[in-house]
Amino acid sequence: MPIRPEERARYPKDWPMVSWHIRFERAAGQCECLGECGHDHGGRCAARHGEPHPVTGSKVVLTTAHRDHTPEHCAYDNLFAACQRCHLAYDADRHRENAARTRAARRRAGLT
Ligand SMILES: [Zn+2]
Numbered sequence: 874m875p876i877r878p879e880e881r882a883r884y885p886k887d888w889p890m891v892s893w894h895i896r897f898e899r900a901a902g903q904c905e906c907l908g909e910c911g912h913d914h915g916g917r918c919a920a921r922h923g924e925p926h927p928v929t930g931s932k933v934v935l936t937t938a939h940r941d942h943t944p945e946h947c948a949y950d951n952l953f954a955a956c957q958r959c960h961l962a963y964d965a966d967r968h969r970e971n972a973a974r975t976r977a978a979r980r981r982a983g984l985t
């Protein structure tokens with residue numbers, strides 16, 4: 874997923890290098906998702922950078938995802954290479970959580 878402008882400042886200066894290392898050295902150009910995204914792709918996702926996606930057929934552009942969704946946390950074990958499909962699905966979980974939190978807060982505040 875592209876980095877939103879308001880989040881760009883939260884990434885470390887060497888993020889492009891860190892991200893490159895994760896995607897092309899550690900992951901060797903293949904999505905590292907083992908099902909964290911919620912899709913069952915039978916083990917590691919087979920999507921490879923620059924090749925047609927095994928499910929969607931569109932060209933894969935690997936991204937680097939944060940397991941805890943926190944851009945400042947760039948320890949290698951908090952990062953994994955993810956194809957668009959896995960990254961979107963993985964982040965969608967967070968969006969659902971945020972929405973649930975917002976709803977709960979609104980309820981507590983008596984707004985709904
Ligand atoms: Zn994937």
Ligand SMILES: [Zn+2]
Pocket residue numbers: 906907908909910911912914918958959
């Ligand atoms: Zn996945």
